[in-house]
Amino acid sequence: MTATPRVAARAAPPRAGAPLIELSGIEKWFGDYHALRGIDLTIRQGEFFSLLGPSGCGKTTLLRTIAGFEAVSKGRMLIDGKDMAGVPANERPTNMVFQSYAIFPHLTVAENVGFGLRREASSREEKARRVDDALAMVGLGGYGGRAAHALSGGQRQRVALARALILRPKVLLLDEPLSALDKKMRETMQIELIRLQRTVGITFILVTHDQEEALVMSDRIAVMFEGSIGQMDDPETLYRRPKSRKVAEFIGKMNFIPAEVTLAGGRIEVDVQGLGRGLVEPDQAPAGAVAGRTVVGIRPETLGILFPGETTDRRLAPGVVDEVVYYGDMTYYDVRVDGIEAPLTISNKNFIGEPVLDVGTRTQVIWDERSLVVLPA
Amino acid sequence: MKGWPFRVYAVLLLAFLYGPILLLPIFAFNDGAIIAFPLSGFSTRWFEALWETDALWQAARNSLLIAAFTAVLATLLGVFAARSGSMAGFRGKGLMLGFVMLPLVLPEIVIAVALLVVIRQALGLDLANWTVVLAHTVITVPFSIAILNGAFASLDPSLEEAAMDLGESRWGAFRLVTLPLVAPGIVSSLLISFIISLDDFVIAQFLTGANPTLPVYIYGLTRFVDALPLIMAMGTILVTLSITLLVIAEWFRRRGLARAGVASTGGFL
Numbered sequence: 001m002t003a004t005p006r007v008a009a010r011a012a013p014p015r016a017g018a019p020l021i022e023l024s025g026i027e028k029w030f031g032d033y034h035a036l037r038g039i040d041l042t043i044r045q046g047e048f049f050s051l052l053g054p055s056g057c058g059k060t061t062l063l064r065t066i067a068g069f070e071a072v073s074k075g076r077m078l079i080d081g082k083d084m085a086g087v088p089a090n091e092r093p094t095n096m097v098f099q100s101y102a103i104f105p106h107l108t109v110a111e112n113v114g115f116g117l118r119r120e121a122s123s124r125e126e127k128a129r130r131v132d133d134a135l136a137m138v139g140l141g142g143y144g145g146r147a148a149h150a151l152s153g154g155q156r157q158r159v160a161l162a163r164a165l166i167l168r169p170k171v172l173l174l175d176e177p178l179s180a181l182d183k184k185m186r187e188t189m190q191i192e193l194i195r196l197q198r199t200v201g202i203t204f205i206l207v208t209h210d211q212e213e214a215l216v217m218s219d220r221i222a223v224m225f226e227g228s229i230g231q232m233d234d235p236e237t238l239y240r241r242p243k244s245r246k247v248a249e250f251i252g253k254m255n256f257i258p259a260e261v262t263l264a265g266g267r268i269e270v271d272v273q274g275l276g277r278g279l280v281e282p283d284q285a286p287a288g289a290v291a292g293r294t295v296v297g298i299r300p301e302t303l304g305i306l307f308p309g310e311t312t313d314r315r316l317a318p319g320v321v322d323e324v325v326y327y328g329d330m331t332y333y334d335v336r337v338d339g340i341e342a343p344l345t346i347s348n349k350n351f352i353g354e355p356v357l358d359v360g361t362r363t364q365v366i367w368d369e370r371s372l373v374v375l376p377a
Numbered sequence: 378m379k380g381w382p383f384r385v386y387a388v389l390l391l392a393f394l395y396g397p398i399l400l401l402p403i404f405a406f407n408d409g410a411i412i413a414f415p416l417s418g419f420s421t422r423w424f425e426a427l428w429e430t431d432a433l434w435q436a437a438r439n440s441l442l443i444a445a446f447t448a449v450l451a452t453l454l455g456v457f458a459a460r461s462g463s464m465a466g467f468r469g470k471g472l473m474l475g476f477v478m479l480p481l482v483l484p485e486i487v488i489a490v491a492l493l494v495v496i497r498q499a500l501g502l503d504l505a506n507w508t509v510v511l512a513h514t515v516i517t518v519p520f521s522i523a524i525l526n527g528a529f530a531s532l533d534p535s536l537e538e539a540a541m542d543l544g545e546s547r548w549g550a551f552r553l554v555t556l557p558l559v560a561p562g563i564v565s566s567l568l569i570s571f572i573i574s575l576d577d578f579v580i581a582q583f584l585t586g587a588n589p590t591l592p593v594y595i596y597g598l599t600r601f602v603d604a605l606p607l608i609m610a611m612g613t614i615l616v617t618l619s620i621t622l623l624v625i626a627e628w629f630r631r632r633g634l635a636r637a638g639v640a641s642t643g644g645f646l
């Protein structure tokens with residue numbers, strides 16, 4: 001695993017528009033199965049919002065209730081201030097890109113893209129122009145006459161996007177839209193989707209199980225487990241300050257170490273097993289942290305290896321290399337630190353001239369209390 | 378040469394299957410009134426004799442009418458069953474589909490007798506063409522469902538949802554997306570049901586009213602030795618018709634699968 005790529009397009013600050021989708025107390029039952037358990041959520045106009053979670057966590061169900069394919073069992077859903085209770089999918093200001101893309105195989109590309117315009121009163125020329133514009137927007141200009149079933153995966157995805165966006169919906173719903181593409185194509189489409197969203201200014205709601213994809217693309221992410229939202233934050237907060245062990249485990253890689261918390265005059269001190277004592281800021285601990293035994297998390301890339309001949313004034317913990325995984329740009333070390341039962345995973349960027357350590361080498365792990373996150377016990 | 382026993386086997390099997398049928402056109406175009414070799418010369422007189430038999434025309438008209446009604450009815454029921462089977466999940470669905478397919482393996486004579494008892498004894502109705510249509514629908518519905526299941530199962534369930542998402546009503550989505558995609562399956566089902574109804578003898582023999590169907594009429598002719606060449610001629614026509622319809626039906630079925638972008642998973646041809 002490499003570090004999360006940062007996309008230049010994300011440098012723009014998240015726009016704080018008016019609330020567009022407001023969910024309160026949404027419950028969904030399928031027979032005896034409780035699929036959604038009290039979802040409260042507000043998504044703002046123009047936001048790129050992701051629902052992230054393992055399969056079966058309810059993220060697709062939530063998306064389908066917003067689209068109108070599933071009725072909610074309980075709770076209130078407002079889109080653009082209007083109550084969506086009893087409003088069918090074809091009357092909602094939402095459009096969807098399906099996981100399978102659901103391209104109509106018996107129609108041409110242009111007929112697929114123009115499908116939603118059938119019910120509009122505009123002239124044939126006007127409709128043709130809009131179809132051309134939509135195709136040009138997704139980089140498929142001139143493909144209108146092609147048969148839909150002859151397209152590649154990436155092209156289908158673009159047709160599905162153009163078909164959904166041509167109606168200028170208030171919200172575009174994307175159900176795992178990149179999961180069927182190969183890795184290279186997926187990375188290209190991630191960046192294209194972000195650009196497209198900036199261009200059209202439409203609210204995007206993305207469902208994905210791929211944490212990297214969610215981190216790259218979203219303004220905000222809701223992490224879901226078993227029908228509820230575990231944490232909802234911007235990507236950086238979610239990655240750096242997970243509020244629970246579950247979220248920390250799901251997003252990226254995290255070392256968990258037993259620790260003892262003591263509160264002394266408004267300051268939080270942790271005694272981390274094997275590493276030592278340190279002070280942490282209030283935002284590194286859960287709200288209302290209490291003294292006692294708990295667990296701290298620390299990311300592999302915030303730990304370091306002290307190579308032979310190097311010196312540092314940072315904090316060190318002695319240990320033995322237990323496992324080495326070489327990735328080319330990075331090397332992952334599992335180091336058994338004295339006094340900690342489970343080995344710590346450390347990711348190390350490979351600098352020129354830096355050796356790759358062998359298993360069994362005695363070494364020093366560099367750590368920093370600023371990268372600790374205290375988790376609820 | 379390797380594999381020659383298989384070639385011999387294949388040739389023997391084909392001869393066993395199609396040999397008797399090949400005799401039909403041979404004697405249908407033979408000039409003699411006796412069904413025996415040597416042949417006595419080429420003639421179309423048996424076909425001419427058929428052409429001039431009024432009772433035959435009546436029977437043929439009956440058969441075609443019954444087959445047409447059966448095909449439409451069976452296919453309509455097949456569409457409902459296949460659609461609910463492929464798209465909706467409900468309690469006892471497997472059991473239900475199993476029972477629907479059962480007539481496929483039930484002896485036709487059992488169905489014929491059972492229906493006869495129901496219509497004559499239980500309901501006290503007279504036998505007529507419509508009783509044959511009902512009975513033929515019972516035996517053709519499983520075929521229709523088997524064909525249409527294939528057509529519906531190869532459809533992505535998201536397609537109709539996508540159409541609704543783009544503004545169509547439930548019916549509009551079905552009409553604009555599902556129907557065109559399963560149309561080849563529907564044509565295939567119509568043709569297969571039509572052939573099965575046209576070819577059926579057992580059920581028609583039991584349930585036919587005053588006017589016999591073609592197979593029943595042919596069976597009646599077999600009592601007369603001098604009518605045998607006529608039967609040969611008629612058999613030739615029926616076999617040609619059946620094979621033609623079957624080929625057309627299969628062509629439509631494959632075209633449907635190709636349109637939905639999936640590979641063929643077996644069929645009737």
